[in-house]
Amino acid sequence: MIATKRTxxxxxxxxxxxxxxxxxxxxxxxxxxxxxxxxxAYFAKFVPSQRFIENAWATLVCFFYxxxxxxxxxxxxxxxMGIHRLSxxxxxxxxxxxxxxxxxxxxxxxxxxxxxxxSGRVTFGxxxxxxxxxxxxxxxxxNIPPVYxxxxxxxxxxxxxTILTVLFPATLPEVVAGLRIGFTLTLLGVLLAEMFAAKQxxxxxxxxxxxxxxxxEMMTVAVVLFAFAALANALLLWIEHRLHRRV
Amino acid sequence: xxxxxWIRIAVLxxxxxxxxxxxxxxxxxxxVVIPPSQMAxxxxxxxxxxxxxxxxxxxxxxxxxxxxxxxxxxxxxxLIIHALPRVRQSLxxxxxxxxxxxxxxxxxxxxxIFGLSVIPIVLMGxxxxxxxxxxxxxxxxxxxxxxxxxxxxxxxxxTIATALLLKLPAAAPHLFTGVxxxxxxxxxxxxxxxxxxxxAGLGRVISDAYSDFNNRRMYALMLLLIIVATxxxxxxxxxxxxxxxxxxxxxx
Numbered sequence: 001m002i003a004t005k006r007t008x009x010x011x012x013x014x015x016x017x018x019x020x021x022x023x024x025x026x027x028x029x030x031x032x033x034x035x036x037x038x039x040x041a042y043f044a045k046f047v048p049s050q051r052f053i054e055n056a057w058a059t060l061v062c063f064f065y066x067x068x069x070x071x072x073x074x075x076x077x078x079x080x081m082g083i084h085r086l087s088x089x090x091x092x093x094x095x096x097x098x099x100x101x102x103x104x105x106x107x108x109x110x111x112x113x114x115x116x117x118x119s120g121r122v123t124f125g126x127x128x129x130x131x132x133x134x135x136x137x138x139x140x141x142x143n144i145p146p147v148y149x150x151x152x153x154x155x156x157x158x159x160x161x162t163i164l165t166v167l168f169p170a171t172l173p174e175v176v177a178g179l180r181i182g183f184t185l186t187l188l189g190v191l192l193a194e195m196f197a198a199k200q201x202x203x204x205x206x207x208x209x210x211x212x213x214x215x216x217e218m219m220t221v222a223v224v225l226f227a228f229a230a231l232a233n234a235l236l237l238w239i240e241h242r243l244h245r246r247v
Numbered sequence: 248x249x250x251x252x253w254i255r256i257a258v259l260x261x262x263x264x265x266x267x268x269x270x271x272x273x274x275x276x277x278x279v280v281i282p283p284s285q286m287a288x289x290x291x292x293x294x295x296x297x298x299x300x301x302x303x304x305x306x307x308x309x310x311x312x313x314x315x316x317x318x319x320x321x322x323x324x325x326l327i328i329h330a331l332p333r334v335r336q337s338l339x340x341x342x343x344x345x346x347x348x349x350x351x352x353x354x355x356x357x358x359x360i361f362g363l364s365v366i367p368i369v370l371m372g373x374x375x376x377x378x379x380x381x382x383x384x385x386x387x388x389x390x391x392x393x394x395x396x397x398x399x400x401x402x403x404x405x406t407i408a409t410a411l412l413l414k415l416p417a418a419a420p421h422l423f424t425g426v427x428x429x430x431x432x433x434x435x436x437x438x439x440x441x442x443x444x445x446x447a448g449l450g451r452v453i454s455d456a457y458s459d460f461n462n463r464r465m466y467a468l469m470l471l472l473i474i475v476a477t478x479x480x481x482x483x484x485x486x487x488x489x490x491x492x493x494x495x496x497x498x499x
Contacts, residue, residue, distance in 0.1 A: 013340060033356065090251055090258060091255075108465060108469075109279075191349050206355050218359070225352050
């Protein structure tokens, strides 16, 4: 019942967005913003093409590496700062101010270090994703109710048993929330890097299409990215809710 | 200051010192990163010369406009949406997804529509900030105690009077969290837009300096942005904490 209602709500939002898109198209004209129907026609033609697949693959590879780095480093920092209280207390405000910083400012530094390369874009993507993963993991570990650890001790669990059967399941929902936000921001970082300076990838395609005034191509790529991000987020949210219910 | 605070300062000083040392002994090429002391020196000289003042005023002006618009319009929209439970329910999936979508992909679309002017930048700033304010407003209004709304009804207050005299102050601590987020998101939205493509502004100047290999100018302005962003965020964080404490005390 609730699920069908949610689906109906989501469908309604999509319809409203499409109507708004159509309305804006009527106002500004077809050269600036093609309507949903021509975009869909272009979508069907462009998405199977070699050019799109190559660029989408470039973005995906870059995003994959950046995500691994974000998760690996973020989890390591988060676990360390969650367990070691002093490092957590010292580091948390530093991480928070880094989190709120417009990191795009630092992209030229990344470019100077790595040049216009895949490693530069991966680094920039990871810079966005590491912080939320670290902050939420740290919070999850700190917020474990002390009674869990006490009962682990009462049951004479070994250190590894405690970690595997108590700490890991207790922190999982919040850690997954961190991974979800990390996913979003890493994707944003990779796309910003591609938009600012790259010769391949979907971010580059958008900027290129804008310069050539190919509005259909621009909207097609934007719609693809929109759908990818929204679906991935919905999937991760679903996992998160299930974990929350289980605990 | 607490012991933790001193350790934090020590960590930061050591980090900056190490960077300075690595740059000075040539471990880090000066074509890549210049020593922090030179960044500060370049920034002071740049500010005294007044060379970049127009751009600085422009960018921070846009950030302020975008943040103000987001806060005011976000609060108004939050009030309206909160008054219509059915609409709100339908919008929930939209709010849950909004920040998951990299909305910067629509910046080029805005440029094509509005031209390469200040409008797309303001719109990007508002687009990144306003939803945070709406969500915070909804959260805040959810927590306005029922008894207060009843008091309003007893006194026969109108909708607008109830909103301004009663709901606004009662929800204020939560609203401030929204203001904090709106300001830092507007900052990010405006600067990132200027970086990607803009006729002028700090982001544009930094990216031009990067293209010209003018490292002193680039690092000076980067330092300025980092200092301003950190200072503003820290100030908002402190106020937010105060509100949170009050919220804690005010709890029934």
